[in-house]
Amino acid sequence: MIKLKKISVKLNSKIILHDINLDLKKQQYALLGKSGSGKTTLLNVINFLIKPISGKIYSSFVGEIKSNNDVCIHRSYTATIFQNINLIPRLNVLENVLVGKINRFSPFNFFLPNSRNEKEKALSCLEEVGLISKSLENVRSLSGGEKQRVAIARAIYKKPKLLLADEPVSNLDPKNTKLIMDLLKTLCVNKKICCIVALHNPDLAIKFSRNIIALKKGKIVLDKKSSINKKDIDKIYV
Template sequence: MLGLQQASVTYPGGRTALTPTDIQFAEGQITVLLGPSGAGKSSILRLLNGLVPPSQGAVVRKGIGSLEQPLAMRAHRLSTAMIFQQHHLIGRLTVLDNVLLGRLGAWSWLQTILPPSRRDRLLSIAALDRVGLAARALDRADGLSGGEQQRVGIARAMAQRPSIILADEPIASLDPASAERMLGDLRRICCDDGLTAIVSLHQVEFARRFADRIVGVRHGGIVFDGPPAALDDHAVDQIYGVERPAGALAAE
């Protein structure tokens, strides 16, 4: 459905974050990009959502082709939602108003200066209900806990009505219980709606429990690609090296 064709990322100053990489992400599958900080996971996600262009190679999507042209990228982004590491909510707005921002891409310029339609408000409330936060719709976003704010991020992504969800370390700032709730909500929604999800994590056990496929990334290259059952100790050593950081196995 979506993939990289010999795509690489070299940032200004000559630092190579991703070596030439070929990978395809299957429709309706939850893929976890697993690896330590600086491995190249975020660079893959930034390529997939167009935040950085490939230094070489291409990003290709089924039905659209190469995303090099602006019109192709716009079509891709309209059906691709992003969940960020740090929520990126507007604290002074209500929870509902934050979720309604997921509808911006579907609005005409006139709709952006008019009050949201009843349809969009109902759609956004339904998205909040799916993550258990409909009762908090009229609360200010900055009054929610970190875990609740991240679940609002999921609802905002769902309000966009995407076919692809990209999530960059979405549980990095959460405690284990909140992280499990957030990933459980995300997996349930993706499975119910048949969505494709690509999620970067560094917690091995969460990857094993919530992914359909795990792609291990190290030093800007893919060192593992397989189902969770194949992620044995040898594979983990390939991804993290023998000296594994304590955080990598914190959920085990």
């Protein structure tokens, strides 16, 4: 699905990611690492918001991603749920989901009224996340867990093949944490999406997937396809 070969990233003359090699299939991956280890930076490399100083990225849609056009195609298959959610406060729930339609194939549709078909598609995404009854509410009136579910609906509206979620449960209580993690897992398994979720909690990571990737100071210290043990956890956090 996506392959990173010897990717390094420098920001403000500091090396943030060192020689990252990853080969990700159509599966779920939990991305662990201490605060500042480079999780967000890595997700931003994968969705091409940050340009590495060296290395290559291959995707199954375009092969090696080399041109702006390749990046556009890659992005059209990729959806991101950002660390700070990024909903648009003046829009209602349904309108926020419809923001997901901006992509390479319909960039100008954004300025046209939403068609009935588009609205129906957005409503079915809201149904999938259990929020259809709130579709006309302003997003400002939602709880943290509900906002996160709108962000998930917006992401799946794009019908992504690759879903990146950056700490989607960092501000949620245990009940909503479970709800969001179960929802992400079910959606990704059912839709056969490659999903990478950055998390702080190893227990959540283990429940989410057998595939665990971990970063420490910008380097991969774990890339396992079987459940992790205490020794692995020490490698990440000690």
